[in-house]
Amino acid sequence: MPVSGMSTGTADQLYLALRVAAIEDYLDHADPLPFIADDLFINFDEKRAAAGFRVLDELAKKTQVLFFTHHEHLVDVARKTLDDAVSVVTLPVASNSPSPRSEAA
Secondary structure, three states, rough: OHHHHOOOOHHHHHHHHHHHHHHHHHHHOOOOOOOOOEEEOOOOOOHHHHHHHHHHHHHOOOOEEEEEEOOOOHHHHHHHHHHOOOOOOOOOOOOOOOHHHHHHH
């Protein structure tokens, strides 16, 4: 099946698998560099996101993994899946940014 025939979530899983394989290959012959993921699982359902977090947990045994998201449910999935292996840092909303409520008014 061509990638164009896949759902967005399935295509994202394929790309994640290819990215992780490339990173693991790189780590076999180079110094580790952090892997930075920005909202990597936004098209994943909860079960797929949990599986993705387990993959990142395995990768974190070889290099630092930083996962950025503004989706609170993904933080919950990560905590539920990985327990104490997750460190969460919540950044405050910038004081000069308009709040979502003021934008809607």
